[in-house]
Amino acid sequence: MKWTAVFLVLLASSMILIGSSGNFREYESQRGVWVHISQGNESYIAYFCTEGGYSAVVTVEQGSFAEFNALTIRNQLGETLEARIEGDYSALLPDIDVELESGWVTLFDQEEYSFEGNVSVASGVPVGTYTIPIILYGSWDKGDAEISICPLRIDVIAPQVELTKTLIDGNTTVHIKTNQSWTMRIQVTNYGAEREFVIKDVIPAEFEVDLNRTSATNGTYTFTSQGAGDMGSTHMEWRVTVGAGESEYIDITIYTRLNPAGQQEFTSPGTYILNEGAELVGYGIKTDPITVEAVKEGDCCHHHRGCDG
Known part of the structure; x- marks a missing residue:
């Protein structure tokens, strides 16, 4: 018509x-x-x-x-x-x-x-x-x-926000069956208008979060255990408002657990992840995981940062 x-x-x-x-x-x-x-x-x-x-x-x-x-x-x-x-x-x-x-x-x-x-x-x-x-x-x-x-x-x-995760304390090569700890920093930088972000991450079952040595420059965060008993993975959620052109970060300290058999993690040599990768919810942005290598007593690193003992 x-x-x-x-x-x-x-x-x-x-x-x-x-x-x-x-x-x-x-x-x-x-x-x-x-x-x-x-x-x-x-x-x-x-x-x-x-x-x-x-x-x-x-x-x-x-x-x-x-x-x-x-x-x-x-x-x-x-x-x-x-x-x-x-x-x-x-x-x-x-x-x-x-x-x-x-x-x-x-x-x-x-x-x-x-x-x-x-x-x-x-x-x-x-x-x-x-x-x-x-x-x-x-x-x-x-x-x-x-x-x-x-x-x-x-x-x-182009994205108006950047997410990074870095290891700021701890060795990347360690001996098995020894108590170890690491501190990781998740940082979000906002290039756009002020807004609230939600960042999530998962820490594997081999580790415990040390809440006394975990803190954020701003926002609120929670750590929730998921899995069987107290030996499941730990899920983090951090809600933070970041001003235009500003950055905020959270420092998370973790340490190796005793497993159900009473042995100190890690119990065998290999490559382990300290986190699955921090994710900026709703943006499709996720950092790579941080990895460490566990070696037998007497072995040490040549190409990794540090080696305990």
């Missing part, structure tokens, strides 16, 4: 709508116009576009996920409207996954509705701007419409 765009109505001058998701990995800004689509001489469907001509502008970091409002529409038909939207993803890179709310919604006269969406971007996606054409479908008692509206814009940027 034919349709004609008949006029643009500017919203209140200098009106700016700014929104962001709770994880602060999504940034939206809009200064918009309502675009009115005429069906016949009396019926209208209106939709909101940014000043730049997009249904929404979403900024998302590489290796990240964001939720957003994809399009806001208003029913000005004078009767009930059924509406839905559909995105054309054919030109997107395979590692950019966009989903738009696609079900039909019912709007009464003068009612507004905002369709939601989400985007997931792999860490290897090139930094840049990607656009997604959107079709708005409308159906009502007196007709229907298929409207090509303003496209969705996705801006992919």
Whole structure:
């Protein structure tokens, strides 16, 4: 069915709508116009576009996920409207996954509705701007419409946060069946706006966390044992707010346990991990584990840092 765009109505001058998701990995800004689509001489469907001509502008970091409002529409038909939207993803890179709310919604006269969406971007996606054409479908008692509206814009940027984990105390080569301890530092650096981060890590069952020698510059942390009895792995969660351009860290001290047979870990030579790798939840960022080598008495290191005794 034919349709004609008949006029643009500017919203209140200098009106700016700014929104962001709770994880602060999504940034939206809009200064918009309502675009009115005429069906016949009396019926209208209106939709909101940014000043730049997009249904929404979403900024998302590489290796990240964001939720957003994809399009806001208003029913000005004078009767009930059924509406839905559909995105054309054919030109997107395979590692950019966009989903738009696609079900039909019912709007009464003068009612507004905002369709939601989400985007997931792999860490290897090139930094840049990607656009997604959107079709708005409308159906009502007196007709229907298929409207090509303003496209969705996705801006992919480099990560605004860095996570590192380093060994700041302890040997990387040790003798078996001897009491050993290590201190590891997890540091998060924020290059974007102030936000809260959640960092998790898992410490294997061979070790105990020394809470008296564990501390953080900011935030709150918990250590929870999981597994059989007291000999399971230890799961850490650290919640911390980091200001723009700032860093925070947590120092974790662990030591070898006595196993159920009463022997001091490590009981046999080999390579052991001190942690599974610190993970920045929701960002797809994870550090490598820190490893140490256990050797028999009399053997020592030539290529590792230090050797006890």
